[in-house]
Amino acid sequence: MADADGALSHDSHASAPMTCDIVLAGVGGQGVLSVSAVIASAALAHGLQVKQSEVHGMAQRGGAVSANLRLSDRAIASELVPRGCASLLLAMEPLESLRYFPFLSPTGTVVAATTPVENIPDYPPLESVLDAIRTAPHAVLVDATRLAREAGSMRAVNMVMVGAASNLLPLGADALEHEITRRFERKGAAIVEQNLRAFRAGRTAGRP
Amino acid sequence: MSQHVLRGDEAVALGALDAGVTAAYAYPGTPSTGIVEALQARHAANGSAPGFWTANEKTAYEAALGVSFVGRRALVVMKHVGLNVAADPFMNSALVAPHGGLVLVVADDPGMHSSQNEQDSRVLADFARIVCLEPASQQEAYEMTREAFDVSERFRIPVMVRLVTRLAHTRSLVTTAPPRAANAIRKPDDTMGWTLLPANARRQWRALLERQPDLRAWAEASPWNHVDDGAPGATLAVVTTGIARNYFLENVGDLARRPLHLHIGAYPAPAELIAGIRSRVSRVLVLEDGYPFLERQLRGLGLRDHSVCGRETGDLPPDGELTPDLVRHALGLPVRPGVPTPDLHVPSRPPQLCGGCPHADSFQALRLALGEHADAVIASDIGCYSLAALPPYSAVDSCVCMGASIGMAKGAADAGHRPAVAIIGDSTFLHSGMTPLLDAAAANTSMTVVILDNQAVAMTGGQSTLVPSSRLEQIVLGLGVQPERLHVLDTHPTKHAANAAVLRDAIASDGLSVVIMVRECVETARRHLQERRHLPLVSEDVDG
Numbered sequence: 076m077a078d079a080d081g082a083l084s085h086d087s088h089a090s091a092p093m094t095c096d097i098v099l100a101g102v103g104g105q106g107v108l109s110v111s112a113v114i115a116s117a118a119l120a121h122g123l124q125v126k127q128s129e130v131h132g133m134a135q136r137g138g139a140v141s142a143n144l145r146l147s148d149r150a151i152a153s154e155l156v157p158r159g160c161a162s163l164l165l166a167m168e169p170l171e172s173l174r175y176f177p178f179l180s181p182t183g184t185v186v187a188a189t190t191p192v193e194n195i196p197d198y199p200p201l202e203s204v205l206d207a208i209r210t211a212p213h214a215v216l217v218d219a220t221r222l223a224r225e226a227g228s229m230r231a232v233n234m235v236m237v238g239a240a241s242n243l244l245p246l247g248a249d250a251l252e253h254e255i256t257r258r259f260e261r262k263g264a265a266i267v268e269q270n271l272r273a274f275r276a277g278r279t280a281g282r283p
Numbered sequence: 284m285s286q287h288v289l290r291g292d293e294a295v296a297l298g299a300l301d302a303g304v305t306a307a308y309a310y311p312g313t314p315s316t317g318i319v320e321a322l323q324a325r326h327a328a329n330g331s332a333p334g335f336w337t338a339n340e341k342t343a344y345e346a347a348l349g350v351s352f353v354g355r356r357a358l359v360v361m362k363h364v365g366l367n368v369a370a371d372p373f374m375n376s377a378l379v380a381p382h383g384g385l386v387l388v389v390a391d392d393p394g395m396h397s398s399q400n401e402q403d404s405r406v407l408a409d410f411a412r413i414v415c416l417e418p419a420s421q422q423e424a425y426e427m428t429r430e431a432f433d434v435s436e437r438f439r440i441p442v443m444v445r446l447v448t449r450l451a452h453t454r455s456l457v458t459t460a461p462p463r464a465a466n467a468i469r470k471p472d473d474t475m476g477w478t479l480l481p482a483n484a485r486r487q488w489r490a491l492l493e494r495q496p497d498l499r500a501w502a503e504a505s506p507w508n509h510v511d512d513g514a515p516g517a518t519l520a521v522v523t524t525g526i527a528r529n530y531f532l533e534n535v536g537d538l539a540r541r542p543l544h545l546h547i548g549a550y551p552a553p554a555e556l557i558a559g560i561r562s563r564v565s566r567v568l569v570l571e572d573g574y575p576f577l578e579r580q581l582r583g584l585g586l587r588d589h590s591v592c593g594r595e596t597g598d599l600p601p602d603g604e605l606t607p608d609l610v611r612h613a614l615g616l617p618v619r620p621g622v623p624t625p626d627l628h629v630p631s632r633p634p635q636l637c638g639g640c641p642h643a644d645s646f647q648a649l650r651l652a653l654g655e656h657a658d659a660v661i662a663s664d665i666g667c668y669s670l671a672a673l674p675p676y677s678a679v680d681s682c683v684c685m686g687a688s689i690g691m692a693k694g695a696a697d698a699g700h701r702p703a704v705a706i707i708g709d710s711t712f713l714h715s716g717m718t719p720l721l722d723a724a725a726a727n728t729s730m731t732v733v734i735l736d737n738q739a740v741a742m743t744g745g746q747s748t749l750v751p752s753s754r755l756e757q758i759v760l761g762l763g764v765q766p767e768r769l770h771v772l773d774t775h776p777t778k779h780a781a782n783a784a785v786l787r788d789a790i791a792s793d794g795l796s797v798v799i800m801v802r803e804c805v806e807t808a809r810r811h812l813q814e815r816r817h818l819p820l821v822s823e824d825v826d827g
């Protein structure tokens with residue numbers, strides 16, 4: 076489905092459908108929807124079909140948030156990722172990833188940030204949460220907070236996670252970098268660079 | 284023709300613009316809010332048709348009626364429970380004779396992602412005897428909204444477009460068609476068609492009933508309703524409505540034999556098409572993201588008739604949002620294995636008041652004020668502050684519908700309960716709180732109304748309230764509240780004790796008192812600060 080450097084093979088249309096189902100998870104205010112939007116926009120620019128579903132309404136911060144993102148080289152039916160179909164479970168917060176394991180395909184990968192958001196009284200010990208994530212057949216834990224700090228901005232955590240996920244997407248890194256550049260352009264070159272650095276650090280850290 | 288990546292609600296907005304809509308009206312309500320927001324953004328950018336926020340859904344509907352009355356196209360938008368508020372103009376609008384297209388878009392919320400019930404608006408379209416269109420994709424949301432205006436003008440009825448949360452909040456590619464010009468202003472030649480005095484109303488009602496066969500014939504022939512023959516000799520027929528079709532198509536490839544498939548996107552239900560498929564199979568499965576609306580029509584009163592199955596036969600859950608997995612189960616397909624959930628208790632994480640939320644401070648002061656009154660009735664309302672029903676606040680007793688807090692506190696007081704307190708936000712007060720406050724003022728009921736004035740419609744994303752909150756005091760006084768019984772407090776952590784004293788006094792005294800607790804929502808305050816500094820807003824950074 077993807078060649079060595081992650082680019083989509085466009086001549087594969089006649090063969091099996093290329094689909095990439097992603098479940099995104101996090102806590103309200105973390106930017107789950109912006110992560111989803113970056114990947115979706117890059118995929119669209121890459122010529123893929125996209126269905127990007129999110130549920131929001133309560134404006135308050137701090138509750139569990141999830142989004143579904145489906146990419147394919149042909150028409151996508153359901154807006155929701157069916158159980159057992161996600162090739163990627165991308166979590167901005169470790170505990171939040173655990174809610175969606177049934178959606179992850181046995182051949183899929185969970186990519187989770189390791190920094191907890193402990194805004195509930197009964198948050199389990201972090202090590203037990205990380206151990207639980209490691210029970211997945213393919214798990215990648217990313218210290219996104221540290222990588223974002225090293226890239227120059229705590230606000231770039233989201234782009235670290237896009238980077239960590241990028242190895243598993245049917246898109247080249249260039250498509251994502253292009254989208255990140257487009258998105259942050261109006262904030263100036265320094266911010267663009269920060270986010271690209273964050274993306275690349277995530278991409279390296281997320282290499283399976 | 285051009286292509287855009289749009290959410291369902293944005294597709295509706297574009298469909299209305301391209302249909303030549305003249306104005307749109309709405310009160311914010313998830314998941315419908317994005318429609319008027321999209322219109323407002325375009326209006327600001329290029330002067331296209333405006334989208335107005337109104338006091339509530341009823342006033343929105345009536346303004347739309349006025350646009351239609353002068354021959355132009357009007358859009359009115361609300362969430363499902365908003366249609367209850369607008370039910371009076373809605374039901375009666377079916378009897379008038381709009382000649383400017385009148386389109387009502389209602390966004391239902393199966394699964395109650397952010398609502399207090401999951402009523403299905405298709406029932407109300409049927410109740411009003413009008414046409415309903417139900418899109419299954421963002422593309423259809425665009426096309427159906429456009430077509431709804433034409434159908435409205437053709438049959439001279441309002442037309443409903445029914446969305447669900449999942450469709451409104453999913454993005455995909457939409458291809459648009461060249462826009463149509465707006466209608467010229469034209470007052471109706473015969474205003475008797477708009478004057479529902481009994482004699483006229485009887486005539487108009489009969490005319491609406493006489494048009495029903497035409498509506499049915501239109502639905503039978505509509506391309507939104509279509510049959511896919513399935514495999515030869517199929518014994519199962521599947522009827523899908525709205526986005527249930529997508530969940531069916533997601534799974535159908537795994538079935539050994541493709542069922543006969545009827546998709547319904549246009550109502551009144553096409554009886555001939557339905558009869559046609561029923562005669563060819565022994566069993567019909569009805570998939571609807573909402574009530575078992577068609578399922579019940581198909582089954583009629585034959586309760587034990589399991590040749591029609593769906594939510595009422597246990598093939599699908601009786602409530603909640605439909606999912607591809609529920610549909611898969613109903614089709615008899617095995618569960619796809621996922622990764623097993625690890626053996627660790629994952630506590631739930633409900634939404635919470637934002638850090639620094641002014642409501643949190645108001646509830647602190649209220650708790651201090653109530654002190655020994657452990658049995659106080661604290662009737663609350665619709666807004667962020669309803670979260671105070673949950674720990675750690677556990678500060679309110681009810682949340683029923685827009686404005687109910689004041690009426691319920693009055694009822695509890697009338698019944699003899701003291702203290703009785705109503706908690707209501709500024710925007711909810713303007714929506715539906717003024718009339719019950721008038722009741723309480725007229726009777727000088729012994730109760731206290733606390734208006735939490737955060738200067739925003741916060742829960743739906745921080746829209747501005749209709750009037751600046753400085754006008755709240757005049758409104759309250761104008762409704763007949765005694766000036767000495769109105770208190771305006773700055774709600775702030777440093778002022779808990781003083782604010783609690785005022786509240787305690789108000790609650791202890793006989794008669795009606797109103798306490799307005801003022802401080803801006805931290806979310807909108809942050810945004811306004813950014814706007815003042817002319818910083819670009821990165822809206823994608825905000826989710827909820």
Ligand code: SF4
Nearest residue numbers: 637640667741804805
């Ligand atoms: S959005 Fe505003 S009103 Fe709502 S919880 Fe947050 S700060 Fe409070």
